[in-house]
Amino acid sequence: MTRNNENRAILPEPTIRRLPWYLSYVRMLDNLHIEYVSSTQISKELNVQSSQIAKDLSFLNIRGKTRIGYEVRSLVTELEDFLGFNRHHNAVVIGTGSLGTALMQDHGLENYGLNIVAGFDVRDEVIGQCVGGVPVYDINQLASWRRTHDVSIAILTVPVERAQQTAELAIASGMTALWNFTPIRIKASDDVVIANTSIYAHLAIIYNRMHGNDQK
Amino acid sequence: MTRNNENRAILPEPTIRRLPWYLSYVRMLDNLHIEYVSSTQISKELNVQSSQIAKDLSFLNIRGKTRIGYEVRSLVTELEDFLGFNRHHNAVVIGTGSLGTALMQDHGLENYGLNIVAGFDVRDEVIGQCVGGVPVYDINQLASWRRTHDVSIAILTVPVERAQQTAELAIASGMTALWNFTPIRIKASDDVVIANTSIYAHLAIIYNRMHGNDQK
Numbered sequence: 001m002t003r004n005n006e007n008r009a010i011l012p013e014p015t016i017r018r019l020p021w022y023l024s025y026v027r028m029l030d031n032l033h034i035e036y037v038s039s040t041q042i043s044k045e046l047n048v049q050s051s052q053i054a055k056d057l058s059f060l061n062i063r064g065k066t067r068i069g070y071e072v073r074s075l076v077t078e079l080e081d082f083l084g085f086n087r088h089h090n091a092v093v094i095g096t097g098s099l100g101t102a103l104m105q106d107h108g109l110e111n112y113g114l115n116i117v118a119g120f121d122v123r124d125e126v127i128g129q130c131v132g133g134v135p136v137y138d139i140n141q142l143a144s145w146r147r148t149h150d151v152s153i154a155i156l157t158v159p160v161e162r163a164q165q166t167a168e169l170a171i172a173s174g175m176t177a178l179w180n181f182t183p184i185r186i187k188a189s190d191d192v193v194i195a196n197t198s199i200y201a202h203l204a205i206i207y208n209r210m211h212g213n214d215q216k
Numbered sequence: 217m218t219r220n221n222e223n224r225a226i227l228p229e230p231t232i233r234r235l236p237w238y239l240s241y242v243r244m245l246d247n248l249h250i251e252y253v254s255s256t257q258i259s260k261e262l263n264v265q266s267s268q269i270a271k272d273l274s275f276l277n278i279r280g281k282t283r284i285g286y287e288v289r290s291l292v293t294e295l296e297d298f299l300g301f302n303r304h305h306n307a308v309v310i311g312t313g314s315l316g317t318a319l320m321q322d323h324g325l326e327n328y329g330l331n332i333v334a335g336f337d338v339r340d341e342v343i344g345q346c347v348g349g350v351p352v353y354d355i356n357q358l359a360s361w362r363r364t365h366d367v368s369i370a371i372l373t374v375p376v377e378r379a380q381q382t383a384e385l386a387i388a389s390g391m392t393a394l395w396n397f398t399p400i401r402i403k404a405s406d407d408v409v410i411a412n413t414s415i416y417a418h419l420a421i422i423y424n425r426m427h428g429n430d431q432k
Contacts, residue, residue, distance in 0.1 A: 016424055020417045024376050024400040031377075046401040084423030085416075102318025112416045113423070153422065160240050161247075177422050184240040185262040193425040195418045200301075200328045201236045202411045206369065206393050207300030207329065208232055209409040 015056050016083075021046050022053070023079040029072045038069030085113045090151040091179070093119045094166055095158030096126050096136050099181055103155060105132035117151060139169070146173040153177045160184050231272050232299075237262050238269070239295040245288045254285030301329045306367040307395070309335045310382055311374030312342050312352050315397055319371060321348035333367060355385070362389040369393045376400050 025045055029037055039057070043050035057070070062078045064070045080086040093100045096119040103109065104116050119136040121127060127138045137145060154170040156163060156178055163182040170178060177193040180186050183200045241261055245253055255273070259266035273286070278294045280286045296302040309316045312335040319325065320332050335352040337343060343354045353361060370386035372379060372394055379398040386394060393409040396402050399416045 011424055013421060016420050017414070017417045020399050020414060020420055021401045024398075028377055028400075045403070047403050048401070083420040084427065085420070087423075089423065089426075098318050098321040098324075102314050105314045108314075109419075112419050114419060152426065161244055177426050179418065179422060182240075183236050184244075185237045185264070187261070187263050193422055195422045195425075197413070197415055197418050198233070198236060199413055201233045202395065202413050203325075203328050203330055204232050204236055204299040204301070205229060206395060206409055206411045207303075207305065208227055209411075210305075210368065210393050211300065 011059060015059065018048060018052075018056055019079060019083055021048070022056070023076065023083065023085070026070075026072050026075045026079065030076050034072055036065075036069045037072050037075070039064065041069070085111070087113050088115055089113050089153055090115050090117050090149070091153035091155055092117065092142075092151055092175075093134075093155045093157060094121075094139065094142075094170060095156065095162075096121045096131060097157060097159075100155070100157035101131050103157065104134045107132075114153070116155070117149065118145065139166070142169060143173040146175070151175070153179060155179045155181065156186070157181045227275060231275065234264060234268075234272055235295060235299055237264070238273070239292065239299065239301070242286075242288050242291045242295065246292050250288055252281075252285045253288055253291070255280060257285070301327070303329050304331055305329050305369055306331050306333050306365070307369035307371055308333065308358075308367055308391075309350075309371045309373060310337075310355065310358070310386060311372065311378075312337045312347055313373060313375075316371070316373035317347050319373065320350045323348075330369070332371070333365065334361065355382070358385060359389040362391070367391070369395060371395045371397065372402070373397045 022042060025042060026037060039050040039053040042053050060078045060082050062070060062074055091114055093104055093116055096104065100119065104119055109116065116134055119131055119134055120139045120142050121136055122139050126136050129136050152175060154175040156166060158166045160182045163180070163184050164186060167178055167186045167188060171188060171192055178186060178188070180194055180196045181199070183198050186194055188194060238258060241258060242253060255266040255269040258269050276294045276298050278286060278290055307330055309320055309332055312320065316335065320335055325332065332350055335347055335350055336355045336358050337352055338355050342352050345352050368391060370391040372382060374382045376398045379396070379400050380402060383394055383402045383404060387404060387408055394402060394404070396410055396412045399414050401412070402410055404410060
């Protein structure tokens, strides 16, 4: 399979957000041994305009066939490949509280290419323990540990007041991507990849929309 | 304190996403007994343009004072009030796997106004148990349970292939807001509030940005 360089270009974020929806859907079809799917069918199922779907999928090395649609198996493979879900990416969890622990125990992440290989914490009672088969080390060991481990992604699940300093420590240790679950913005240079999964911001959106609806 | 009706209007999502950043930051200042903060200072700390901050905060009933800035304590209260974090919102978790369990154990959510009052599942081994002090019931009891409980928010942490049917069950039971943690889009009528927290989509963004950076 050939891959164009353009396929590695930085995609618009809305497209990247929709692609996993398509993948989840076609994976389900694949499990049901369904061979073809049209963009109309995806559109109906996911409530996304079919022109948008065609546009999003045009970034991939796959073309639908007239009147038949996309081959489901190829679409699964292409999407997994394109999204990076079928490659291994090692990560550490920094802050092994309830959320950090949940991520370490969530084997679903492996289906999306993420291997959590270690946890780091400041608390004596968790250092030296294992969570979901993953060892937890002292945060002070991060830099030296990193030198002998090929890991680029740090998952930040520390308390908010430690977020920035922990991020800086992770970056100084050689991490190039931070998955930030804390509710604060992390400052870092532009060459560090930062994804914010601020679940509290989503709560604010829910509350705002609910109260907005009350107004009607 | 008076509140304009416009403040209950549906805000642009980027603004709602930034407001919790400001809140996290001013809460930290408040803990340090700092009394005033300027938008320049917030800007520097959070890497958001100060004109943007002034615009975002203009939705609130608060005005900065020339040369002094915003009063920290008032800003905390106004932001909490505006974002709905100081009101109680009852919720149930549907699907008490690792993520669902983590959310039930995360007492941090209470600081953001969310009370998880029950969990629901299909698995006999968890039904009747308690997680983080919260009881887990049979999903088949959801509709009857809902009739006697004032709960509008359902948190969906079920396996992806059950997401749509579970969402429909939750809506039929009277839930008006769904916090969808599954990687698939939920179809529902427009009067249902849906927030998607697709952590896998964020992984795709990280991978894409990392590989994008490799190209340089």
